Structures are given as structure tokens and as C-alpha cells.
Amino acid sequence: MPLDTAHPLNSLGFAKSPAETRVVVAMSGGVDSSVVAAQLAEEGYDVVGVTLQLYDHGAALAKKGACCAGRDIHDARRVAEEMGFPHYVLDYENVFKDAVIDEFADSYLGGATPVPCIRCNERVKFKDLLETAKDLEADCMATGHYIQRKMGDGGAELHCATDAARDQSYFLFSTTAQQLDYLRFPLGHLPSKDATRALAAKYGLSVADKPDSQDICFVPNGDYASVIRKLRPEAAAPGKIVDMDGKVLGNHDGVINYTIGQRRGLGIGGLADPLYVVKLDADTARVVVGPKEMLATRTVPVREINWLGDEPMMSRSEWPIAVRVRSTRPPTDAVLRPISATEATVELTLPEEGVSPGQACVFYDRDSSRIFGGGWIHKG
Template identity: 45%
Template sequence: MRVLAAMSGGVDSAVAAARAVDEGHDVVGVHLALSRAGGTLRAGSRGCCTIEDAMDARRASDLLGIPFYVWDFSERFRDDVIEDFISEYQAGRTPNPCMRCNEKIKFAALLERAIELGFDAVCTGHYATLVDEGNGLELHRASDAAKDQSYVLGVLTEEQLRYTYFPLGSTPSKAIVRAEAQARGLTVANKPDSHDICFIPDGDTRGWLGERVGAETGEVLDRNGDVVGSHEGAHAFTVGQRRGLKLGVPASDGKPRFVLEVRPVSNTVVVGPKEALATAEISGVRFSWAGRAPLETEFRCHVQIRAHSEPVPALATWQNGTVTATPDVPFDGVAPGQTAVLYDGTRVVGQFTVDKTVSAVPVNA
């Protein structure tokens, strides 16, 4: 099998490529250049896809004896991930750029080019498993629950799954992967994992957005519409946020307040008690199925709304172009723009981008 190994420069993708070589596949390594900022370098464990990462990926490929290339996907990344991130915040939503990158770059743009060049599969270092029991290919959680990445892969379609290859999915722990890398002589064996948003390596999302969308003073309201403070830009707030509110009017019960809603049109932020974050229903029109679509328009499932949150049992409905999830126990602080991934046991059923939320607590409660 001809395999294109997507090599980020980290330990996971390097070991995944090595395992593909061991299995006898014809492997070619490729690193995606997602930024044209030539001086970009990794800061500790922040960021990814830097010059340093490209060099690490090349060294790993040389050690494995496989061809290596760097593909410039910076324009596509800018248009499909960075610009989407900015526009979502401007619309008062909370986007997940890792989901968009997997959807638009790693398993769309990269996969399209791989197929055009005659490759049979794209290999990555993601922790997830593929299962085929005769009913079509299914995406499942990884063996290592702590490293499971099936949530961020929930955007993959049945067609894309047919061309994916996850050699690390059945590995019991990340420690085993690092030990294997060490034994193979890979210099990235002890390289720290990247985290945060890769194109904001210093972690200052508020400052980064402020430079690009501007900051305009607005009002902070309570649930009754009364002004309780002011802000310097609604884009800097997300649902569930507690810190940095700087409210001038204390709550009547003395308890802390949280961001409940961001309204970009009026440039206002709505705050309230923590219990008001309870969400009784979420829905969205942008959805996809990871493999075969559900047989019924109403089905039981578990819903995960963040990469590392606990899945919540729920009833999902799929009709009139909208997917709706009603949890048995309310979700905690869901914001429009977040991704809800639906599971049947360990299997990823599909996902949708949250467009609408319904609070479990009435305004006057």
C-alpha cells in the first residue's frame, strides 16, 4: 500500500510513520507548511507546524529511510482555518480551529492531493481506531482514553475514513510511544506535546483577536437586561468565562457571575449565575456522519462538547436538515460555534456545529 505519512515533527507522527514502514508499506513523509512567517519557532510546548517541527520531521524521515517533502498549505490554512476562526468570533461564536484544520486541511486538502498522486492512504499520529465489521468503516475511540483524539476527528466522513490510517490507535499509552521512539533513535522521543492554538503560540487569544477585529467598548448586562459593567470588545469573551469580567455592580446574592451569551450585533455581553449555564438542548444545521448515517431519525447516544469533557447521555434527533441533542442531565456552558460529537459506545456516529442553545434555567428563576 502506498502511504503518505503526515509528519508534524512530533513523536506521535514519527512513530506512526515508522510503524507503517515496518508493516511493509511504501511510505512517503510530508510536512505541511501552514505559515509563511519564516522566523516562527516553537516556544516550549506551545504551537506547532514551525521551522523547528519541519526540521524534526525531516530528521525522522531520514532515519526511517523514506522520501520527505514539505507542502505549502499556508494559503488554504489561512482561508479555511484562521479566517474562519476570526469570523466565528466576530459572529459571537466559540470556534474550534483544530476541528476545522482536521476537516479542511489534514483530511480534505491533504487527502485530495494524496489521492491525486496515487496514494492509498494518509497516515497520521492521531489516537483513534478504525473498525470494519462488515457494515462499513467505523471510527472508534483509542485504547488510551487519556490520549483519545476521536473528538477532533469527528468531522471525518465515510469517504475520508476509507483513506485514513491510524497506527497508534491501539497503543495502550503515550509512554509506550515515547519509549518506542527512544528505542528507534528518533530525536523527538522526549519532545513536549504541542497545545493551545497553533497560530497563536503565545496563548494570548484576546490580544491576537483585538489586533485583527478591533476593540469597541460595550455594555455588560445581566439576564434582566440591566447594565452591570462595560467591556472593551465582545470578541474577548466566551460562554462560561468567569475571570476578567470587571463588573461594576455586584450580584444581589454576592455570588460570582459567568458569561452566558455574547451578542456581537449589539456588542453586549450577558452574564449571570453559574446555574444559568446549564443547557437543556443544543442543535445545528452543519453536521456530518463518520461512516454510515443513523438508521433512525431519533436515537440514543452520548454527546461530547469539548475535546476533554465527559460524554453526556442524550436523545438525538435528525430531521429537516437539523441535528438536535437533548441531554439526560443538562450540559454545562455550551456556546454556539462549539462542536458536539455523538457517540454510540466507543464509536463516533457524527458531529454538528452548535448553532442554537436552550437554557435549562428560565430568566426569572
């Protein structure tokens, strides 16, 4: 947007007053999105709070402490009342089930390790909710994610949060350039979560001391297996635990109880060297185990790539970048070799253990905080 000297840009980047700028705030009921809404309301913006009801809060899947649970809807509504702006709850249960939960179950059964929070951002929050914000004639949509949107020569860029410990870039790599034009992330520049809670206290918010949610919202206590059993009762088929040569070492009660890289709880004690889960074969109901070195890989096939670089990805045969192959690991140097506009092979400089199909591979600029997008790891 060109600079209008008569109307300087407001804090959200629009050449008009905050009162003339409508912003939809995606409110989960937690402290982060509540602070965003309260801050923008205090600055005089035309704030509309929206909370998504994503699953049946009376069902066994719901749990205390997860985002989007019944308590969180109450908390979001209360913050809106405290700060004096309208708040709406939208029923997205069917969309969430079709776009996120069902794929989570199917991917897990297929031997992958899915990341449903990414799919939720991609297919629900930054798609359907974003379109709802436009229907409400909002100028933009703001969220409480810890990530930064910065303007560059080629337009809006995605950058890591200032606080590396809170950075959520791994979960937001699929944000498209078009979505980035419309989105705002007011917390990305803050130095720490303590700074966010200090703002919550400043605004007198009832959620100022509310604990952070830790798990996937529909997975109680991180117990993936129990959720899969509920969604796909046939999934707990027993099978064999085998080594790389196919030798049977033991039995299991369903591949859904295992993840790539798992060592403990295999039930195959008495062996000279420790073994790890290196492959899950849902078709044959086999859990394949091997030595730790079998987990290490340097070549990562990636597809469904969302590219956020200024130049087209296919404009070069190689891109020296940094990548993250798990949310809990820091970026590591790699080379990206495009195959098509949405597929590539990533070669890691140093081998990584536990690279699993279903996880994301996120691309970073080696020399700055910029995110170049990413894609999904597949079996190749």
C-alpha cells in the first residue's frame, strides 16, 4: 500500500485511523490471542472477536487445558466483555473433523506422524475463518501466534518470532503469500511470554495467569493411540515386531501404539543392543525396529510445498537454506533441490535421526529470520 502522507500508516499498516480499521481477532481463549484483542481494542481499532468451536466439548476427546475447549470459549467471551467489543462463536465442528481429525487418523494408520495443528491453521483458521473475516468486511485478521510479518521489497514476508523459545514458524509454514497479505501477528516481536503476560495484567484480563495449552486440542494427555481407537476401532490390530531382515522379535497390539524413533516400551527385552522403531508398516501390521544409526538420514523427500521466496523455487537448481524437520529441533543447514513447483529433495548437511513421513520440513534463510515456506515429508 503506498504511503498516504495525509493519513500515516496505523500500527496494522493501513492509511487510516484505527477507528476506521476493522480487525477480526481469532480468539482461542488463551492469554496470547486475548492480549492481541485487548491491545487492539485499547488502541481504538474496530475489533471483532471470533472463536471457533472445533469439536464436541462433551465428547471424550475434549479435555481441560486444550485450546478451543468449552472453558476457552467462555474465557474468550469474557475478555470481549471486559474490553467492550463484539464476540462470536462459530461452529466449525464438521469442517474440523473432515479437514483435520480424519486425516490425522488416516495418516497415523498409514505409518506417518501427522502434525494436525499445521493442517488446522492451513485448512480452517487461515482458510475458512479468514474468509469469514472478509465477509465481515474486516481489513485484516489478527492472531496470537508468535511469528512476524515484515514488509520487504517483494511484499509481505514471514519471519521467525523474536523469542526463539516461543517461535511458531514450524506450524505456520503453509501460510500462503495471499493469506500473509491479510494476516497480522502483533505478538511476534515481543521478547518473551512474560512480556505477553505483563500486557494481560496491564489490561486487567481474567486470563492473565491462565496456563498455556500443551497438547493437540483433541488428543487427551498426548495419548494418540486412544484417539485413533475411538476414531478407527479397527486400527488396534495386533501384529509382529520385526528387525530389518524380517525376523520376528515379538508381538504388538497395534501400530498406532508406536512412533518412529521410539525405544522404550517395545516389549522385546533381552537383546544385546538397544533397538528403535525405524518404520511402521500399517498394511502388514508390522513394527520394524533396528539400531539407532538406521534412524539417521540425509535425504528428505518433500511435497505439497508452499514457497515464500521472492523468486520462484524452480528458478534455481539448488537453494542453500536451513531446515527444521521436527518442531522441537533447531534449523540445520541443507540444500533444497526442486523437482517441480511443489516437490523437492532436501539434502541435509549432517544426518538427522527420526525424520518421519507426515512431519513438516520448514525452510529458512540461513542469514536472516525469514521463512521461505516448507512442505510435507513423505516416504519417497
